[in-house]
Amino acid sequence: MRITVSSTPYDLPEGSLVRDAIAAAGLDLKTVLGVRTETGVLELGDELKDGAMLQPLTLQDAEGRRIYERSVRFVMLMAIRDLFPGQRVRIEHSVPGGIFVHLPGRILTTEDVDRIEARMKDITARDLPFVPSYWPQAQVMSYFAERGETDKLALLSCRKAPVIRMYCCDGYNEYFHGTMAPSTSWTPVFHLILLGAGFVILLPNENHPDKPAAYFDRPKHLAVFSQSEAWCRILGVNNVSDLSRLIEHHELREFIRVNEALHDQALVDTARNIVERRRHVVLVAGPSSSGKTTFSGRLAIQLRVLGHRAHRISLDNYYLDRYLVPKEPDGTYDLEHIRTLDLPLLRQQIVELLNGNSVNLPVFNFKTQLREKEGIPMRLDPSDILIFEGIHALNPLLSEGIPADEIYRIFVSDLTCLNMDDHNRIRTTDVRLLRRIVRDQQFRNVPPEETLAMWPSVRRGEETWIFPYQELADTIFNTALHYELPVLRYFAREKLRKVAPSEDGYLLAMRLRKILYYVPEIDPAVLDEIPPLSLLREFIGGCTIDEK
Numbered sequence: 001m002r003i004t005v006s007s008t009p010y011d012l013p014e015g016s017l018v019r020d021a022i023a024a025a026g027l028d029l030k031t032v033l034g035v036r037t038e039t040g041v042l043e044l045g046d047e048l049k050d051g052a053m054l055q056p057l058t059l060q061d062a063e064g065r066r067i068y069e070r071s072v073r074f075v076m077l078m079a080i081r082d083l084f085p086g087q088r089v090r091i092e093h094s095v096p097g098g099i100f101v102h103l104p105g106r107i108l109t110t111e112d113v114d115r116i117e118a119r120m121k122d123i124t125a126r127d128l129p130f131v132p133s134y135w136p137q138a139q140v141m142s143y144f145a146e147r148g149e150t151d152k153l154a155l156l157s158c159r160k161a162p163v164i165r166m167y168c169c170d171g172y173n174e175y176f177h178g179t180m181a182p183s184t185s186w187t188p189v190f191h192l193i194l195l196g197a198g199f200v201i202l203l204p205n206e207n208h209p210d211k212p213a214a215y216f217d218r219p220k221h222l223a224v225f226s227q228s229e230a231w232c233r234i235l236g237v238n239n240v241s242d243l244s245r246l247i248e249h250h251e252l253r254e255f256i257r258v259n260e261a262l263h264d265q266a267l268v269d270t271a272r273n274i275v276e277r278r279r280h281v282v283l284v285a286g287p288s289s290s291g292k293t294t295f296s297g298r299l300a301i302q303l304r305v306l307g308h309r310a311h312r313i314s315l316d317n318y319y320l321d322r323y324l325v326p327k328e329p330d331g332t333y334d335l336e337h338i339r340t341l342d343l344p345l346l347r348q349q350i351v352e353l354l355n356g357n358s359v360n361l362p363v364f365n366f367k368t369q370l371r372e373k374e375g376i377p378m379r380l381d382p383s384d385i386l387i388f389e390g391i392h393a394l395n396p397l398l399s400e401g402i403p404a405d406e407i408y409r410i411f412v413s414d415l416t417c418l419n420m421d422d423h424n425r426i427r428t429t430d431v432r433l434l435r436r437i438v439r440d441q442q443f444r445n446v447p448p449e450e451t452l453a454m455w456p457s458v459r460r461g462e463e464t465w466i467f468p469y470q471e472l473a474d475t476i477f478n479t480a481l482h483y484e485l486p487v488l489r490y491f492a493r494e495k496l497r498k499v500a501p502s503e504d505g506y507l508l509a510m511r512l513r514k515i516l517y518y519v520p521e522i523d524p525a526v527l528d529e530i531p532p533l534s535l536l537r538e539f540i541g542g543c544t545i546d547e548k
Helices: 018-024 062-083 110-125 137-147 150-156 219-235 240-248 252-276 292-305 343-354 428-443 448-465 467-472 484-497 506-518 524-529
Strands: 002-005 008-011 034-036 053-057 090-095 098-102 131-136 163-169 172-174 191-195 198-202 281-285 310-314 359-361 376-378 385-389 407-413 419-421 475-478
Touching: 002 018, 018 034, 018 053, 034 062, 053 062, 062 098, 062 110, 062 163, 062 172, 062 198, 090 219, 090 419, 110 191, 131 137, 137 150, 137 163, 150 240, 150 419, 219 252, 219 467, 219 475, 240 252, 240 419, 240 484, 252 292, 252 407, 252 475, 252 524, 281 292, 292 310, 292 385, 292 407, 343 359, 343 385, 407 467, 428 448, 428 484, 428 506, 448 467, 448 484, 448 506, 484 506, 484 524
Parallel strands: 002 053, 281 385, 281 407, 310 385, 407 475
Antiparallel strands: 002 008, 034 053, 090 098, 098 198, 131 163, 163 172, 191 198, 359 376
């Protein structure tokens, strides 16, 4: 049969496996974690069909890194099973270079973490295979019931499938959302460090995959996750199955009200902090679909309540005329780069306004890609506050020459702590992508295919221009709403179904669809419970923040 690997055809015998095709292509098998096909992802042990077109997935690919992480998590669970039998393990959020893991009820020491890492190294050295098998759902439910894993019972009870794919390794059975590496020896690079009440698994460095990534301490970032976990406790929701329970018991409306009230309180606290510190320039930054625009509007309202008129200004209006923006070597514009902004004008106008002078704020026309000839006149009263919102707001280059004691910096992002279950987390980037897909379709007439195709470039820009400066913030505001996934499912699921396998973003669409498969449906009538000033309204519609 004829198989194609990276555009090169090869003739293989009937019954050949993916690993045979990789070997025929002369690739180092240990660097390949799986392959992309026309319809999804295959493991190296999967059997091939005639005409299959394969694209190897390595640590250089987002999907390859996910396979690696998933397999390392399995090894970690095996190690903890051996060292601490019966111990509950909760795999939580991303941290710089890796993922954070918590062992509820156990206070870990450095020695404990070192033992876990040593046991993981032993498991990887033994080259134990991850063996997939299909179990009847009743068998799966019975297995997790015997183990007392109620989180998986609750999640899988929502999945109406006759069989469920499980993985077994050295007598340990687990259910993971996605494909795995062939064996434990495929994941030799990792490092564990004690962090707070848990530990971090550091994964391979993207540029030097033979070494673990370095850990960079971001205490403010971690503090926000701690706040989100506290909100989870207040709301009684940790996993997707908890949302199903709320909906089943007709408690979703109250859940929305309490969740929105927590946001209100956090906004009030932020506004009071700005006023108490007598700051007149507020800089708001955050990644795509974090809710910066609505946050800035709601912050302006809270400042008004405290007696201060706030002026919201988008940094987009300081874009240079497009023809003035330097091009990349390939002739394209890097529109994420800070050099696209007229920084000298921005700094000058902020200083002028702080000194009580009048300025004409620029207005950028996105249709013509040019700045309008007529600007907007502005002059501040002594108690007025400026709110500048944009992806580069926290970049130190932007605030050079502006008195430091006038500036208050805010970083906003959607940092959910909601999991599928204890061992399968929901990435915050996936929730932001769902937000953007819904918003782009609703208000920009951009189909999901285009949003998905652009997402890798958006993420690269965030890693370069946004996340490195988040710890400079005076406040990190978490825009996550624990009820938002069922709402986003209502708007996005059918759109994602229409993404064709030929599209660049197909694997992303498949992953999002799988997440939403477990998210409960809502009665559309519940949408009227979402306040018009909710941060979620920025994406689903009905936001009245700028209505007169």
